[in-house]
Structure formats: structure tokens, C-alpha cells
Amino acid sequence: MLQIPYEKMAVNWIEPDLTNKESFTLSLPWLSMRIGVVPEDKSWIKDALAHLHANPSNENVQKFIHELKGYPIAYVQPRKWEKFEGKDLQKCPDLTVDLSTPASLVATFGCPIDPSIQEDIIPAWTWDQEKILEKARIEGTDLYDPMSFITYLICYRLEWESGGWLGQDRFGKFLQTLLEKDEKQFFQAIGGISRQAWQVLTEFCSSMEPAITHFVKAKEAVASYIAEERGHHKFMEQVFRDLDLDKDAFPLAGGTRWLLDSYKHAATISPLAFSAMVALFEAAYYEEEEAITGAIKRSSRPHAGRGYELHRKVNEEYRHCDVPLHFASYLAPQTRSHALLTVGLFELTLNVLNKMEQKLARSFDIH
Numbered sequence: 001m002l003q004i005p006y007e008k009m010a011v012n013w014i015e016p017d018l019t020n021k022e023s024f025t026l027s028l029p030w031l032s033m034r035i036g037v038v039p040e041d042k043s044w045i046k047d048a049l050a051h052l053h054a055n056p057s058n059e060n061v062q063k064f065i066h067e068l069k070g071y072p073i074a075y076v077q078p079r080k081w082e083k084f085e086g087k088d089l090q091k092c093p094d095l096t097v098d099l100s101t102p103a104s105l106v107a108t109f110g111c112p113i114d115p116s117i118q119e120d121i122i123p124a125w126t127w128d129q130e131k132i133l134e135k136a137r138i139e140g141t142d143l144y145d146p147m148s149f150i151t152y153l154i155c156y157r158l159e160w161e162s163g164g165w166l167g168q169d170r171f172g173k174f175l176q177t178l179l180e181k182d183e184k185q186f187f188q189a190i191g192g193i194s195r196q197a198w199q200v201l202t203e204f205c206s207s208m209e210p211a212i213t214h215f216v217k218a219k220e221a222v223a224s225y226i227a228e229e230r231g232h233h234k235f236m237e238q239v240f241r242d243l244d245l246d247k248d249a250f251p252l253a254g255g256t257r258w259l260l261d262s263y264k265h266a267a268t269i270s271p272l273a274f275s276a277m278v279a280l281f282e283a284a285y286y287e288e289e290e291a292i293t294g295a296i297k298r299s300s301r302p303h304a305g306r307g308y309e310l311h312r313k314v315n316e317e318y319r320h321c322d323v324p325l326h327f328a329s330y331l332a333p334q335t336r337s338h339a340l341l342t343v344g345l346f347e348l349t350l351n352v353l354n355k356m357e358q359k360l361a362r363s364f365d366i367h
């Protein structure tokens with residue numbers, strides 16, 4: 001499969017420094033890194049950088065993207081129709097959701113939304129749905145390559161987040177400000193967040209179960225992912241124990257309820273949305289340390305961060321960031337309505353989750 005660098009990827013070669021080492025920088029709205037280059041790699045990397053956007057099929061460009069496969073920096077070029085022929089893949093079921101507006105999606109999707117988050121439903125779509133779909137369209141058809149669609153959607157989402165509240169690490173800053181202001185309150189905030197995480201990890205496996213029957217071509221893959229996820233709520237129970245907090249003292253947020261319920265329903269009606277939405281539960285790539293772990297480590301109870309740390313390690317070890325794509329490999333070309341449902345669920349749900357974190361920050365009087 002040919003990989004295409006995301007259009008916002010910028011690279012810059014850095015001439016030898018005082019230590020005579022050469023390197024280049026790679027930046028995307030959500031990620032930037034400086035990578036050292038050893039002399040024997042210099043010529044192919046320079047060639048890759050020169051052809052990055054103009055000629056992605058260049059073999060050095062492909063090698064370059066492959067070397068950085070741990071990071072979401074590229075998407076899959078739509079395969080030709082013939083590539084799908086004769087394969088035993090999951091077809092799209094009929095869909096009767098009205099996707100014209102966020103409100104119509106919620107009204108017709110088939111899963112209730114908690115009244116407490118009614119106000120968090122965005123009034124209109126703002127994501128460029130046509131652009132996302134066009135990146136995945138299979139030539140000569142009005143069907144979409146699920147691998148292209150999901151890989152592009154993941155990058156698009158990261159770009160969108162980088163311009164918003166989460167991308168500017170406002171949540172990390174909120175935690176740090178609160179920690180400096182009042183540690184007791186800081187632990188309360190961690191309790192509130194961990195309660196949401198506990199609920200997600202407690203129900204995640206059962207939310208996926210409908211996919212075993214409705215996404216039958218990926219039955220084994222789904223079952224083994226469920227097995228890998230089982231019991232992970234215990235990581236959060238560890239956090240509560242380490243902080244001497246009672247998880248039941250913290251409320252379940254409407255946004256968390258929607259995340260789990262909508263996912264479970266997607267598992268029943270849309271294998272494409274189900275595959276893509278795993279990305280709402282898993283990190284897109286693994287950073288050195290999550291904001292929450294870092295903040296807890298700076299508190300007087302640094303060991304309380306280990307529940308988060310261990311969970312992150314498991315995800316990284318099993319490469320759970322790759323699960324959406326693995327599921328997508330069992331999908332046949334997808335219809336426009338399933339692709340639009342998936343984009344809609346992403347935009348709607350991510351806004352709801354964003355609002356949830358902002359509300360939490362405001363409840364501690366930090367903006």
C-alpha cells in the first residue's frame with residue numbers, strides 16, 4: 001500500500017552543527033521532531049525529503065514514511081477497485097441515519113444522549129467532510145477505501161485538535177495550575193478524570209461485543225482485542241487507592257456515557273465507524289509521558305501516576321494505536337453514508353469530550 005504524507009507535513013534539513021552531526025526537522029500541526037542522520041543514510045533521506053509531496057510514490061519517500069511508522073504522519077492512498085475483488089471482506093449494512101446536521105444525527109442514530117450534554121451538541125458541521133471523503137475515494141467509483149479513510153481521518157482529527165483547547169495543552173496547564181494552587185483540589189480533579197477513565201475501561205469490552213456478530217469478518221481480531229483490554233479498569237482502581245479516594249464519590253459525566261453508548265451502537269450498525277472509533281479510546285501515537293501522569297508525578301503522591309503509566313505501557317507494547325487500521329483491513333469498500341456517519345460521530349463526540357474537560361476545568365474555577 002502506498003503511503004501519502006499528510007499535506008501539512010513540513011521538513012527542513014539542518015546543516016552540520018559544531019559536533020558535525022546532520023539532522024532534519026519534521027513538523028506537523030500535532031508533532032514536531034528533530035532526527036539525526038548518519039552519513040550512510042544521508043543521500044536517500046535527502047532524496048525522500050525532496051520528493052515528499054511532489055512524488056510520494058518515490059521509493060525513498062515510501063522508505064522514509066515506513067521508518068517513521070510509529071507516528072501518524074501519512075495516509076494510505078486509495079487502492080484500485082481490483083485490489084478488493086475476490087476478497088472475503090465485510091460489506092456495509094444499510095444505514096438509515098439522517099446525517100444532515102449534528103442534531104439530526106443524534107435524533108436518528110438510535111442511541112439516546114444524556115440531557116446534561118444536549119447543550120454540547122455542535123449546531124452545525126464544520127469539518128471538511130468532502131475533503132476527507134475525497135482522499136479515500138476509490139477511482140471510478142463512489143465507494144471509499146476504509147484504510148485510506150481511517151488513516152486520513154486520524155490525521156485530520158489531530159490537526160483539528162492541535163488548533164483547539166486540547167492541542168495547546170490547555171488541559172495539562174489546567175492540571176499544573178490547579179496543582180500549584182491547591183493540591184487537595186488537584187487530587188479531586190484527578191479523581192474526576194479517573195472516574196471517567198474507570199467507566200470507559202470497565203465497559204469498553206462489552207461495548208465492542210456486538211461487533212463479534214455484526215462485523216463477523218473481523219470476529220477473531222475483535223475478540224483478541226477485547227481479550228487484551230479486559231481488566232484494564234484495575235489500573236484506575238490503583239489510582240484511587242494511591243490517592244485514598246473513593247471512585248463512587250465522583251459522578252459519571254454525560255460525555256463519557258455518550259462515548260460508550262455511541263460506540264456500542266456503532267458496533268451494531270457500522271463496521272467502518274466501529275473500526276475508526278477505536279481511535280477515540282486509544283492514543284494515536286505514544287509520547288514520552290501523558291500530561292496527567294506528569295502532573296501527578298509533580299504532586300506529593302507521585303506514585304499515584306503508576307496506574308496511568310502502566311496502562312500506557314500496555315497500550316504501547318500491544319501497539320493499540322494500530323487497532324483501527326487492523327480492523328479496517330477486514331472491510332470492503334465503504335459507502336458514502338457510512339463514511340459520513342463516521343466523520344459525523346468523530347466531530348460530534350470529540351466536541352462533546354472537549355466540552356467535558358473544559359467544564360471540569362471551570363468547575364475548579366480555572367479557565
Ligand SMILES: [Fe+2]
Binds near residue numbers: 229282315320
Ligand atoms: Fe488499549
